[in-house]
Amino acid sequence: MAALKKAVWGPLVGAVDQGTSLMCFEFFNSKAAELLSHHQVEIKQEFPREEWVEQDPKEILHSVYECIEKTCEKLGQLNIDISDIKAIGVTNLKPL
Numbered sequence: 001m002a003a004l005k006k007a008v009w010g011p012l013v014g015a016v017d018q019g020t021s022l023m024c025f026e027f028f029n030s031k032a033a034e035l036l037s038h039h040q041v042e043i044k045q046e047f048p049r050e051e052w053v054e055q056d057p058k059e060i061l062h063s064v065y066e067c068i069e070k071t072c073e074k075l076g077q078l079n080i081d082i083s084d085i086k087a088i089g090v091t092n093l094k095p096l
Contacts, residue, residue, distance in 0.1 A: 011086035012036070014071070016064055018090070020053075021045060023060065025067035027075060027085070036080060039070035 011031075017024040024040035041063045046054045072082050 012075075012080075012082075012084045014068070014085060014088040016067070016088065016090045018060065018064075019043075023063035023067055025064070025071045027071055030086070037071050037074040037078065039067045039074065041066060 013028050013030045015026050015028070017026065021043055022040050023043055024038060026038040027036045028034060029036055043055055043060060043063060048054060068088075075082055
């Protein structure tokens with residue numbers, strides 16, 4: 001039985017998007033700007049005082065690792081070769 005050939009989608013570009021309450025990681029086909037895979041997790045927030053919001057920096061970092069790992073697993077399930085990853089960026093966009 002022949003081995004399955006990995007699909008060529010590259011170059012792939014990944015984006016870490018740290019929002020107010022969610023961490024999301026997405027992979028795009030850079031030639032077509034097509035979203036290929038993503039994973040997101042919720043980030044806990046604490047409100048120690050009025051108008052204050054706190055988050056655990058270790059939880060934020062762990063969520064980045066988790067999102068990247070899960071997204072890469074999903075790419076593998078789609079038979080997309082992660083060696084096509086060429087760039088990863090970080091965003092922290094605020095809504096307009």
